[in-house]
Amino acid sequence: MLAAVKTENSKEILLEDKPIPELEEDELLIKVQACGICGSDLHAFVHSRGYEFVDKPIILGHEIAGEVVGSGEGLQDSFIGKGVIVESMHYCGRCENCNSGRFSICETNKVIGLHFNGGMSEYVKTKRKYVKEIPDGLPATLASLSEPMAVAVHAVEKAGEIKENQLILVQGPGIIGFFIGLVCLAKGARVILSGLEKDYSTRLSKAEEFGMIPHRTNVDVLPEKVDLLFECSGSPAAVTEGFKQLKKGGKAVFVALYEQTVELFLTDLVRNEWPIITSYGCNPSDYETALEVLKRNQHELQEIISYYPLGQINEAFKDSLSQSVLKAVLEI
Ligand SMILES: [Zn+2]
Ligand SMILES: [Zn+2]
The missing domain is CATH 3.40.50.720 (NAD(P)-binding Rossmann-like Domain)
Structure with missing residues (x-):
């Protein structure tokens, strides 16, 4: 698969051929259709203070929408063919904060695309519990905005x-x-x-x-x-x-x-x-509200997005850094 890789020393993001991720039994394989570029991707890109934890080389991207194309052996309900978004924060579900519904400050919180490989790539894998179905009629390009929303x-x-x-x-x-x-x-x-x-x-x-x-x-x-x-x-x-x-x-x-x-x-x-x-990040339930807001405002919101194919990822980062676009989304 084609993947956008940020290394420690490269000034640009490199497009590389990588193996499609292998699935654990509770994971889904997603064919990425859209991935937004977030402020934190820009921080990771320029190695800002506070982002030292980003372990490079890495495939960035945590604003992910796509279609489920594979599912691990342990999963009963097949999600194959469904349009989904991937939650950015991968919480444990067991710590004190998770138990009180404060998933965004989970004790061992990890963010996809910052702590481990994310969605600026043709395929990405994630656990079943971190995906949410995209409501009918909402295109993947807009659904990828569910994370910032x-x-x-x-x-x-x-x-x-x-x-x-x-x-x-x-x-x-x-x-x-x-x-x-x-x-x-x-x-x-x-x-x-x-x-x-x-x-x-x-x-x-x-x-x-x-x-x-x-x-x-x-x-x-x-x-x-x-x-x-x-x-x-x-x-x-x-x-x-x-x-x-x-x-x-x-x-x-x-x-x-x-x-x-x-x-x-x-x-x-x-x-x-x-x-x-x-306020830090978001909880799983915030995505449901976010997807509704996006669906309600989808026509107006279309015009605030600037689309780039994966091959133009460096232009997309450059334009985002110079703030000449409000929101860049990679169409993959
Ligand atoms: Zn973000
Ligand atoms: Zn937790």
């Missing part, structure tokens, strides 16, 4: 109840920020999506078409303080700025991963009773 769903759930007309600031117009904005809009909130001046003509104006209020940091002034803040930018400066926009008693949810240490003056947080909520 599930991350957004998870973050919004961690924020607690979203009330109608509540004012929400989402910082960072990447795909997670964009999706969090969409989920909050669907709950009746007013959503401000903030980004840099250079994002205005691309990402922020796109968000405006979806009903969000675009906001350029350092240029625009917010009309009023917000009830809820989602920090998805990963910039330490944005963290400080975000708190300045938050009402007394408001909440801040941190979804981004930070390459640098962030300094906070905790007295401000105490005096305003600002709880810090963090």
